[in-house]
Amino acid sequence: MVRFQFLRRRAAAGLAVVPLLLAGCGLLGGQEGKMAIDPPPDFLAEEETWTGSGSGSQAGAGSPDSQTPDGTESAVTPVTVYVKDRGGYLVPLTVNAAAASAEEAGIRALERMIEGSESWALPEGFRGVLPAGTRIEGLAIDRERRVAVVDFGGTFTDYNPQDERRIVEAVTWTLTGIADVDGVELRHAGEPLREMPVDGFPLDAPLTRAVGINLELAPGASYGNSMPVTVYFSALSDEGAPYFVPVTRLVERQEDQAVAALRELIAGPARGAELAAVMTEDVEAEAVTVDGDTAFVDLKDETYAEGQPLPSEMLQAVVLSVSENTGAEKVQIRVNGSTNVIDTDNRSYAEPVSRPEHVNALKT
Structure with missing residues (x-):
């Protein structure tokens, strides 16, 4: 372990x-x-x-120490991922990942959020929020709009309705922790999502941290x-x-x-x-x-x-x-x-x- x-x-x-x-x-x-x-x-x-x-971790910069599969030089950079603790709260955890670009850092971060991910074991008491079997098909950053566009595949749509908001929050807060990213757009199998696939969370505009995290209503x-x-x-x-x-x-x-x-x-x-x-x-x-x-x-x-x-x-x-x-x-x-x-x-x-x-x- x-x-x-x-x-x-x-x-x-x-x-x-x-x-x-x-x-x-x-x-x-x-x-x-x-x-x-x-x-x-x-x-x-x-x-x-x-x-x-101003907005969390600045992934995408680090000191070179490894190479990507195609032989390009990679860098070890801190990435902050949002996962679930034993109380059900989304928690930021920061680890080092080998990434040659901000886009690759975002992919590495999302991969670590997949339940049962083989690429990275979570500490005891923490679990991924993306369904087991989810694939990250691609991620692009539109720097003019400051929006990250992520394409999910595999079993991304195989989750319980009560987990939908948690998935939205975790993906949004993780990717907006990357330099030059203020908003997030989601795709599935290459097609833009206008709402989340299970419970219909609206996605008609880029997601930002205004969506909140671990949302609760104060007394009164x-x-x-x-x-x-x-x-x-x-x-x-x-x-x-x-x-x-x-x-x-x-x-x-x-x-x-x-x-x-x-x-x-x-x-x-x-x-x-x-x-x-x-x-x-x-x-x-x-x-x-x-x-x-x-x-x-x-x-x-x-x-x-x-x-x-x-x-x-x-x-x-x-x-x-x-x-x-x-x-x-x-x-x-x-x-x-x-x-x-x-x-x-x-x-x-x-x-x-x-x-x-x-x-x-x-x-x-």
Whole structure:
């Protein structure tokens, strides 16, 4: 069996994916019944750089180290794929793949999303979302329109109706993580799809991340009068390593989408979800302003003392959530008006930090 390990990740300003360290109250507070999570012994401490990226992984560039079957030089490049965890959530996993182009990187990513794929074994607790036997017949990127066109074959249409939206979300978020891709068009056996083949999900326009991911309705909200916000909660792998899970929550319409997202991040996962909160309800989201490529986040917590280390995972979740909802490449976090913010790895957030290109990196 292939053994996978989650990599620790460090930002340009010093971020690392570490377990939740929530104890006490406020920004450092935990939830009743929750204990600090220690990483398993094989949890790696290798470093990776978090750099600016408005929409996720930038596949298609890397260092040459292999050749394709036709003898052309290939490159190892990180690709982020969206697969299903044991709780049924779509989760981004980032691995290295040999690809000579962005198109080939997209094909390699989709191949890894096929259930039972022989080209790549998933970690324990994760499953592919494309039906077993699916073939990726081709993928082209229209760079003028910034749209990836993917042609599926084989048993692509052999899935349960309840899995249709999950397939749409996973393919869309995977391919829009590639450089120069904002939208996705689907084909089957060479023919454009105007709707999904089983349950009729409409495909009359290119799919974008506006479709959401792991969609849920907030308490008190209605489908007819809501807006989406995407936030990042935490979950644990079968081996006890933490990973981020994006959730698009439909909330009551309001003026400031980024502040609304932070409030949902503070509210935590839905009741009964197999997800962990990264903040407590003692924290207040006061404001989010965007200036150029940077979003400025103002949090308030009366129990917080300046200079107290804050959980690394909490700060990373704020960066991911705010950048996802604003499109900002960098995020500056202020607590009680101060930028003197450090995390539990003693790394400073005094300057804006960049959104990571790759989330939940794995190493075989």
